[in-house]
Amino acid sequence: MGIPTPTTKFVYSFGGGKADGNESMKNLLGGKGANLAEMAGHPNLLLPVPPGFTITTAVCTYYYDHGRTYPNELKTQVNQALEEVEQLVGKKFGDEKDPLLVSVRSGARRSMPGMMETVLNIGLTEKTIEGLIAQTNNPRFAYDAYRRLIMMYADVVMEKAGGIEPKNGKGIRKVLDEKLEHVKHQRGYSNDTELTVDELKKLVVDFKETIKTNLGQPFPEDPMEQLWGSVSAVFASWNGKRAFEYRRIEKIPDEWGTAVNVQAMVFGNMGDDSATGVAFTRNPGTGENQFYGEFLVNAQGEDVVAGIRTPAPVNEYSKNDQSRHLPSLEQLMPSLYQELDGYQKRLEGHYKDMQDIEFTIEKGKLYMLQCRVGKRNGVAAVRMAAEMFEEGLIDSDTALMRVAPTQLVELLLPMVDPKEELVHAPIAKGLPAGPGGAKGRVVFTSIDAVEWAAKGEKVILVREETSPEDVDGMHKSQAILTTKGGMTSHAALVARGWGKCCIVGCNEIHIADDHKSFRAKDGTVVHEGEWITLNGTKGLVYNGEMKLTSIDLNLNQSYSKLMELVNQTKTLHVRANADTPKDAKQAIAFGAEGIGLFRTEHMFYGEGSDDPLFRLRKMIVSKTEDERRHALDELYTFVKKDIKSTLEVMDGFPVTIRLLDPPLHEFVPHDKDKLQQLAKELGIRMSVLKRRVLELHENNPMLGHRGVRLGVSYPEITVTQVRAILSAAAELILDGKKPFPEIMIPVTCTVNELRHQKALVDKVYEGAKAHFGLDEIPFMYGTMIEIPRAALKANHMAEVAEFFSFGTNDLTQMSFGFSRDDIGGFLPIYLDQKLLHDDPFQTIDQEGVGELIRIGIDRGRSTRPELEVGICGEHGGDPESVKFCHRIGMNYVSCSPFRVPIARLAAAQAAIESKAKN
Numbered sequence: 032m033g034i035p036t037p038t039t040k041f042v043y044s045f046g047g048g049k050a051d052g053n054e055s056m057k058n059l060l061g062g063k064g065a066n067l068a069e070m071a072g073h074p075n076l077l078l079p080v081p082p083g084f085t086i087t088t089a090v091c092t093y094y095y096d097h098g099r100t101y102p103n104e105l106k107t108q109v110n111q112a113l114e115e116v117e118q119l120v121g122k123k124f125g126d127e128k129d130p131l132l133v134s135v136r137s138g139a140r141r142s143m144p145g146m147m148e149t150v151l152n153i154g155l156t157e158k159t160i161e162g163l164i165a166q167t168n169n170p171r172f173a174y175d176a177y178r179r180l181i182m183m184y185a186d187v188v189m190e191k192a193g194g195i196e197p198k199n200g201k202g203i204r205k206v207l208d209e210k211l212e213h214v215k216h217q218r219g220y221s222n223d224t225e226l227t228v229d230e231l232k233k234l235v236v237d238f239k240e241t242i243k244t245n246l247g248q249p250f251p252e253d254p255m256e257q258l259w260g261s262v263s264a265v266f267a268s269w270n271g272k273r274a275f276e277y278r279r280i281e282k283i284p285d286e287w288g289t290a291v292n293v294q295a296m297v298f299g300n301m302g303d304d305s306a307t308g309v310a311f312t313r314n315p316g317t318g319e320n321q322f323y324g325e326f327l328v329n330a331q332g333e334d335v336v337a338g339i340r341t342p343a344p345v346n347e348y349s350k351n352d353q354s355r356h357l358p359s360l361e362q363l364m365p366s367l368y369q370e371l372d373g374y375q376k377r378l379e380g381h382y383k384d385m386q387d388i389e390f391t392i393e394k395g396k397l398y399m400l401q402c403r404v405g406k407r408n409g410v411a412a413v414r415m416a417a418e419m420f421e422e423g424l425i426d427s428d429t430a431l432m433r434v435a436p437t438q439l440v441e442l443l444l445p446m447v448d449p450k451e452e453l454v455h456a457p458i459a460k461g462l463p464a465g466p467g468g469a470k471g472r473v474v475f476t477s478i479d480a481v482e483w484a485a486k487g488e489k490v491i492l493v494r495e496e497t498s499p500e501d502v503d504g505m506h507k508s509q510a511i512l513t514t515k516g517g518m519t520s521h522a523a524l525v526a527r528g529w530g531k532c533c534i535v536g537c538n539e540i541h542i543a544d545d546h547k548s549f550r551a552k553d554g555t556v557v558h559e560g561e562w563i564t565l566n567g568t569k570g571l572v573y574n575g576e577m578k579l580t581s582i583d584l585n586l587n588q589s590y591s592k593l594m595e596l597v598n599q600t601k602t603l604h605v606r607a608n609a610d611t612p613k614d615a616k617q618a619i620a621f622g623a624e625g626i627g628l629f630r631t632e633h634m635f636y637g638e639g640s641d642d643p644l645f646r647l648r649k650m651i652v653s654k655t656e657d658e659r660r661h662a663l664d665e666l667y668t669f670v671k672k673d674i675k676s677t678l679e680v681m682d683g684f685p686v687t688i689r690l691l692d693p694p695l696h697e698f699v700p701h702d703k704d705k706l707q708q709l710a711k712e713l714g715i716r717m718s719v720l721k722r723r724v725l726e727l728h729e730n731n732p733m734l735g736h737r738g739v740r741l742g743v744s745y746p747e748i749t750v751t752q753v754r755a756i757l758s759a760a761a762e763l764i765l766d767g768k769k770p771f772p773e774i775m776i777p778v779t780c781t782v783n784e785l786r787h788q789k790a791l792v793d794k795v796y797e798g799a800k801a802h803f804g805l806d807e808i809p810f811m812y813g814t815m816i817e818i819p820r821a822a823l824k825a826n827h828m829a830e831v832a833e834f835f836s837f838g839t840n841d842l843t844q845m846s847f848g849f850s851r852d853d854i855g856g857f858l859p860i861y862l863d864q865k866l867l868h869d870d871p872f873q874t875i876d877q878e879g880v881g882e883l884i885r886i887g888i889d890r891g892r893s894t895r896p897e898l899e900v901g902i903c904g905e906h907g908g909d910p911e912s913v914k915f916c917h918r919i920g921m922n923y924v925s926c927s928p929f930r931v932p933i934a935r936l937a938a939a940q941a942a943i944e945s946k947a948k949n
């Protein structure tokens with residue numbers, strides 16, 4: 032008794048110039064529902080949206096929490112909302128004289144293109160169809176709508192949601208589709224639109240019988256049953272296999288749930304004065320500020336996206352090689368085009384971002400069916416952000432937040448080497464749906480793509496068209512090539528979201544029936560497993576494997592503009608891990624402000640390493656200090672030259688040089704020739720040499736005789752390196768340069784190690800100053816913090832160290848006790864079973880390792896407030912980790928040169944985010 036508790040609002044209406052919800056309610060209404068409400072009800076917009084209502088995501092949560100049932104109030108609320116729609120449209124749902132038809136549309140918080148289900152034309156039955164025919168005088172249209180409903184309903188509601196999908200992949204939709212194709216084939220039609228009323232009628236009868244036989248139950252002839260069946264199917268589709276996989280890739284939480292939108296149908300399939308289309312307020316492939324879109328006359332819903340006919344361009348700008356001959360919407364229906372153009376401008380101005388819109392024209396009247404922030408590739412994202420800022424549409428912070436740091440990778444994407452393109456002729460041309468270049472071996476199924484990729488193969492997925500079932504394989508492929516479909520097809524949409532190289536609508540190739548090869552127009556046959564190369568920027572397909580190169584970022588004006596904003600915003604410095612003058616130059620070109628990790632041992636690996644490596648080996652197998660000194664003296668020249676060349680490139684920037692880090696035995700030769708040469712040089716017998724090598728063996732080298740421990744047991748190793756560093760710097764100073772080396776001691780765990788090494792450094796320093804006649808050779812002395820104990824004792828470490836660089840690779844290894852080199856055996860299982868959310872070697876474990884870092888910084892700065900703190904290692908280029916480093920007050924992050932732009936943008940975003948917090 033008492034005051035009745037207010038019932039929860041589960042249903043939000045929109046239409047008729049008003050709406051219960053708005054754009055800010057995405058969590059409750061899903062993206063689609065919130066935007067429908069905004070378009071219909073916001074005073075700036077008031078667009079012609081067919082009326083409808085949204086059942087909230089809270090109902091989805093309830094549904095899964097309560098054994099797939101609904102809250103009690105839902106039915107009444109739905110009936111009420113449906114009545115409002117009926118009033119606005121002037122038709123009644125289920126009415127046999129003038130039936131209202133509705134669509135049931137899914138809509139999660141974040142768009143998941145094509146992942147979940149939509150059912151159109153709900154409310155059509157044997158009885159109501161007569162009313163629809165009488166009202167429209169268009170039986171062909173009515174039966175076209177009916178056959179679509181039956182097919183969608185059988186597929187989405189009866190089969191998929193019913194959990195009776197056949198394992199062989201040949202579901203009911205495919206069975207029914209084949210029947211349709213069969214009739215078309217028999218009659219020699221190429222388009223659905225050519226089917227006559229009688230043919231459609233027969234198909235409907237056939238469809239229904241097939242459904243009954245194959246699925247064991249009849250297609251429901253009760254409009255209400257259709258409605259609720261569809262609503263449940265949408266909720267069920269949230270946990271469908273495809274949606275589940277997509278969420279895993281896109282990291283969308285499973286708990287979010289979907290909303291369901293029920294909306295009055297409008298018909299793009301009522302004849303030649305009707306149409307349906309998809310458009311973007313700016314070109315999503317390039318970012319250019321041009322209205323861009325495609326449409327189909329006399330078509331419904333997914334027809335454009337499914338690529339069953341070549342879509343026509345909305346305007347001249349949108350024409351491509353496949354659609355050039357087709358009249359544009361602007362030409363065909365000029366005043367409707369003007370109206371649409373007005374709406375798209377209004378939408379972009381209102382949302383202040385590029386919008387992806389769906390529209391339908393029913394008998395000369397335009398309706399808006401959807402808008403959302405449009406997906407775009409990295410190239411387009413950068414251009415849009417920079418241009419919208421320059422147009423004054425958005426401010427600097429917004430522009431910087433618009434680009435995901437990892438999207439910058441796409442600007443560095445490989446391109447097909449232009450020199451090779453001059454001498455190779457493409458075998459086919461399609462539509463350029465995803466820019467960049469890619470090469471790989473051809474596979475024809477998504478399953479193969481996944482399997483081959485797991486074996487380390489680079490593959491390109493070649494298909495007639497893709498469907499949501501293919502996402503996993505698409506993800507694992509280097510690139511995607513489809514023979515059908517337009518610029519708004521599934522493949523194009525998905526590839527665009529991922530920034531993947533993609534060519535669609537390439538009708539110049541034909542895939543063989545056995546799906547083992549394809550034949551290009553010029554007669555070239557490419558078999559499964561053979562290499563092809565794609566230029567996704569131009570839509571060109573090449574036979575064979577071609578060279579890929581990268582482009583010069585700084586020529587991209589939008590990128591330069593964006594990076595200018597980055598530099599004005601970020602406070603965290605970004606350095607690069609680089610060991611050669613070449614890498615150092617690259618790093619500077621990418622905007623690095625120094626080197627955070629220069630590894631002295633790099634000179635013993637790879638090209639040109641023979642000579643220094645030989646001398647290092649001599650040093651390693653030396654027995655006496657004399658022998659070792661002699662070898663080190665020989666080595667000195669190499670080390671100095673090597674360091675000097677990089678210091679010279681980094682003129683004016685700090686360069687953190689880490690003294691020799693790996694365990695010595697890593698450098699010992701194992702082949703007989705090399706050993707013999709070494710023995711000869713040292714003047715010792717092979718047996719003696721072998722014994723010395725054997726003595727170097729360690730059971731656990733990662734925790735063995737390495738890093739500072741080498742410098743402690745063989746001080747001459749430290750002395751030689753420091754002498755090389757300071758001499759290189761001194762020589763550059765005398766040349767008028769401004770070198771700034773930071774000498775970094777690796778793998779320390781106690782301040783005593785630092786003191787021990789510092790005494791050596793001081794001695795060398797005095798000697799160098801005297802030798803070069805300089806009053807000062809500026810440098811810093813510091814350490815890596817990569818052992819947990821060093822982080823805990825950071826207050827002591829900072830008594831000697833002027834800087835810390837957190838070596839998060841080793842720190843992670845030693846904090847978790849996970850061997851970096853052996854995680855393959857168990858980490859995938861940990862991730863799969865969600866014992867760990869991320870690979871801690873890729874993204875800093877903020878809770879555990881992060882706490883050690885925080886402690887290290889706090890304690891270090893308590894001793895030495897001006898302590899310089901940075902991070903080196905893979906994490907320095909991971910956006911989340913960069914943001915973490917900003918928050919805990921580091922001075923810089925250091926990452927590989929190619930990640931520098933990413934880290935810079937992440938640093939700017941971190942600054943914006945902390946500003947917003949305060």
Ligand code: ADP
Pocket residue numbers: 081133134135136137144145146147149151294295296297298299331332333389390391400401
């Ligand atoms: P998705 O989330 O896959 O984009 P939608 O719910 O947008 O699915 O619907 C699929 C297609 O059906 C779209 O092309 C949409 O425009 C069309 N559609 C949905 N509802 C209606 C409607 N009430 N009238 C006409 N077309 C509709």
Ligand code: MG
Pocket residue numbers: 145146147148149
């Ligand atoms: Mg859908």
Ligand code: MG
Pocket residue numbers: 389401
């Ligand atoms: Mg849609």
